[in-house]
Amino acid sequence: MNSKILKQELLAPGHMGCPGCGASLVMRYVLEVLGPKTMVVMPAGCWPTFVGLYPSTCLRVPVMSVPFATTAMAAAGVRASLNRQGKGETNVLAWAGDGGTFDIGLQALSGAAEKNTDIIYVCYDNEAYMNTGIQRSSATPPGCWTTTTPASAPKVEPKKNIVEIMAAHRIPYVATASVGYPRDLMDKVEKAKGLKGTRFLHILASCPTGWRHDTELTMEVARKAVQCRAFPLYEVWDGVRWSLTPMAAKTPVTDYLNMQGRFKAMSAPQREVFQNWVDEDWERLRGKCGDTQAA
């Protein structure tokens, strides 16, 4: 795709991801803002498998592929090394999926954030372990089909609130964004770039393969998630100042659920659980943000 918006195109054509991959677009937008002086550190997950078969790479910036649990602390090592070499201006981008962030990488992430390590951490969240074939993660929403939460054993727990966890570290900037809203996403990356310390971006990345939607709906699904508040957009400054991103009026979750095969088997009560989870989280979020407009 030729773009009039993107000038740098640090994601080269020919990545090995699935058609319609939301996570590949997230990388494209994030690097557009961060620019070529960026070191990417990524663990196991979809992304390192589709960077390219050595010696090919689809990224025009260096990439370190590190073991699953280590993203943030491997990035901390890179940061320390670059600082020691007087290269403080180089961005260190820790880049992991929801599995690498919410689950196996959480300890290292907390370790890095607690020390306010000077890195930008992006979690591209496709709400399951997609690279191993769509297994449940703690970012999977309730009632959602995955291969380890089949209809016979559905997920009942809500999606883990990673933003609250990260905000509790009192790091300078935490924000959510959706691949469906690239301008907002890039604005937030810009804000993150302008700060020092641990900056955490939780970015929804739709996944046609795992979410069971048509590949041309990647952007649309990611917008619908925001509109129904299953994935609200907001920012948290210094862990204490919460701020909602202006969004279109709230819609029922039904439109969002109906677009995706992963929610097809949900029963009416499960849909109610999903709606309740969304509503409760949204109300709590509005409270934190001091939102006074009508729900």
Place this chain on the structure above:
Amino acid sequence: MKKVIMGTETAALAAVLARVQVVAAYPITPQTVTVEELSDYIGKGELDAEYITVESEHSAMAACVGASATGSRAFTATSSQGLALMHEMLHHAAGGRLPIVMLNANRALSPPWNLYCDHTDSLSQRDTGWIQYYCCDVQDVMDSTFIAYRVAEKVMLPVMINLDGFYLTHTSEVIDVPSQNEVDRYLPPYDPANKVDVDNPSTYGCVCGADLFSSLKYRRQMETLAVEQAWQEASDEFAAQFGRSHAPVQGHRLDDAEVVIVTIGTAGGAAQLAADALRQEGVAAGSLNLAMVRPFPYQSFRQAVSGAKHLVVLDRDVSFGAEGIVAQEIKSCLYGQSQAQVHGFIAGVGGMDITEELLADMTREALGGQKQGLQLGDSIWIKVLP
């Protein structure tokens, strides 16, 4: 400069003199003093380095990987459970060809908990691709750190410097501390040919096909086998400058020895005394300190024991379902090369003291004397409750 200094303090001071640039470490008994001292050296500005206080040993090695891959000299220290937690990262550091140097304080693995000396922690990591060196005294800790960086950065492989928990970590000795200028002369700054760098974008550790993968492994094996020679040369160069040698294999009275006591770590001192005592009884005994276990120093070892008829091998470890790990290594090294009989003894696990008398008695038993321990498989277990 002469100084009375403890093993763990020495490791920290050696890291300072080696001008390490990034330290990432997590405390664990009996290594802790090393990370405390390094924090203080860096805090006071006596070492110009970044210190990352990590939340686990797994992360310590992850941070060292990030630092080393981007061209900084990295150091960490651990022990026992911490080393076991690092296991995945040990493979990664060696596979990434990163010349990280790590102190490991040899300590038993739980359960049950035991903080004392045992070599199972490091020996069970011998297939990770790290060069493994075992120190026999405090001077060895100081000197081998410089040799380790010199070799690591030449062959692009990480080095684990092992210190017997408490026996060496907490022993103070008078050692010779070289000046910064002397160390700088021996150890040039780290300047790798390849590093992850925004000015020359590349991938590190991403996916490759089976043919390349296989070739990389072959090349690593070839280059790892060459480390025995590289270490020997680095030790010779060190000896030329400082007058002390730290070779992969260190022998005592081996020239005419028919029976050789083989140890790793601090037991080497007791082994020398045991050999001397046996000599007084008319036994042609010698001792051999196997300082390097990986790569196994095949050439030096075979040469050193070429005249021996009996090898008395001390294992402060066990490979359950097989035998002592060092005995296995030695049998493998000598298979088809020597007629010497290998007598494996398992003793000193969990901190039991290895004395001159114990080693002499084990040797006498190997030569047909009075029974000292319980035979189990190919090994004789010393001082175990029947």
